[in-house]
Amino acid sequence: MLSSDVKYIFSNISNNKKNVYKRIPTLNTMRQYVNITKRLGFNYEEGLGRGNQKAVTLKRIDGTIIGELKDMKYPNNSRESMKLVKDKIAAEKLLRLSGIYTTNSTVYNENDLSKAKEEFYSSKSDRLAVIKPINMSGGLGVNVRINENDFDYFWNDTVNIIKGTSNREVNLMVQDYIEGFEARAVVIEGKLISIVARIPAYVVGNGKNSIKNLVQIKNRKRQKCAHLRKRPIVLDEKKEKFLNYNDLNFKSIPNKGEFVLLSSLSNISNGGEMVDITDDVCDEIKSSAVKSIAAIPGLYSGGVDLIMKTFEDKEPRVIEINAWPMLQSTLYPTYGKQYAPQEYFLKSFYAVDQFKNSPKQIYDIENHNDYVRNLMIFQQMKNEIHKQQILNNLEKL
Template identity: 30%
Template sequence: MWEFKKEDILKAEKLEADFKLKEGLKSKLLEEAAIKRGYEVERLGFDTMILILEGEKLLFRDMNGPFSSAAMMRIVDDKYRARKLIEGANVTVPKSMYLRIYEQDKIKAYANDIGYPIVLKPNNLSRGEGVFTNISDADDLEEHLDKIADLIADPYERILIEKQFSGDDYRFFVVDGEVKAASKRARANVVGDGKQTVLELINEKNEKRARDRDLKHFLIPTDKEKLGRLFREGRTLESIPKKDEHIIIRDESNIASGGEGIDFMETAHEAFKSIAVRAIQSIPGFHYGGVDIITNDITKEPNADDYVITEVEFSPGPMSMFHWEGKQRDMANPILDFYLENLDKL
């Protein structure tokens, strides 16, 4: 018979509570928007509810309702298969290959073929989990293959090997053929004051993040194993940056990795907005979602070589509603509007 220590049970309960808080926010935001507009809501669980819109009962998980099918979620969450569909929309995606973890000889050969630096990505994990960037040579690749094998455990699981594209990371939120938000996903960073250490600056910034409804769940980590960019550039947590010196701490740009959203809705070039819309529409029945684009200048009209679409998001986080800088851009009400306009098609 299994015996569980009290501290293990408490730890499990805390992990479950933290998970529910993180995952439930999208659902809560949609619920609040519906109630504010006078619609009834029946809460079923931390991320599921029934919205009653004009007498119709619609089941939602997070912000995904009846138009978001299970088949669509499966395809969109499969980075490689979604990318193949997106390519058909005449937009640029990274050179990539879909291989099983145990096929290390093929992985190494493909890396040599496309050239370093490369990126390794689990095919169906989220929030940047297990993503390794800036892999610079064969030895570095072998080391990170061991890391990703430890994380996933199943040697038959597929991973993406892709050519790294350097630039800034942007998230577009599209609803029914229209971009509702464009945000820069700034990497975890601090700005020096000439006095405090990097660690002190992180702690100071985390105090501010802790007061944010979304970011409080995603503080900048201080675990040295997660601060590769900081150490690669010759700094430590004890380093004291110069006044106004901008220090990038991590390579990952998502919010869950300590990043922050910056509003670019007004300054993003219309061509990029069109690219984001085409990416969403390339997947049959995909009416709203997120599109991640890497580019060096989001304000200028791009050529095919100036950007890549790294993935689309079935259930994007509410980053634009909690921008660190710039105007907040609503996600919940545009989704409500979409369903209200299309009730007769359900």
């Protein structure tokens, strides 16, 4: 993402209302599910999963069990689908076989720095790279828009983050940096819920204050919002490097109205913001998100990370799929409309169960046929995509 992309987003969104959340009961996804299941009046039982995480057993009125929300898994998502999306290379292949625009990655281990650097820049020395872990989520260890001079620094940064957060084998992906801005689409039970642009930390100049001062001012404003107050913008070495690459530093004074990006990492914990763009993007972008979930066998709910150049981009790139997306950007966007993905899941899950199994006692779910119809349409899409994958794979034999 470039500073010009941030300006584009704020100049073209239909809803630029900034949300200030005075209080948020909990940011834990499973605790939210417990609270919402109770509020909607569905029969359920609380439990614990791995790591003492909350779990919810979903029940019919007569007490029989329909399914579980446990260990960061939706009931309809198969274990195989979760393994597939964690294997980013396998997911890329499935997306390409499905005719979906995506990335083209190469995997290396931690000792392959020289090899990776030589292979990536051999064809073109001014290429920009993305370096990220092969099996981590939440933006951890992701570094983007890396030139040849800084490749070693960001490679080692990713390696150190992997080592510091797990005992797993250190494997990294290197791929081309794609121009445009990143957005997270949330698809629940085959239904697109929202698309939220993920904006890295930035400031807007006033012609008077330095970047450092503007960050201090912005952090004071973030303190007023329950969703942002524990996520201040921190001016660290990586942000300094990012600014230096754009011939800026912490003492630079941006012009009035000038957008200045401070980072390439677009998650809220790094000082970023979330802007709802669901009603602004074209149908092709929405379709790409839903088709991406449909392309993974056994996957019905998940998050899709997209890169687009504009809201009218007919060929957005899918860069990642997550089988258990964090829903905070959908529930608590910094700008724009709020959505209720967990409520949609619960109503859909119970409505579909009642349609399939006809229990004697049923819940009164408003527009229950819509949930069933949406899932049936999605399943049909899934079947058609899987046929296409088989045909495309056979052509390569």
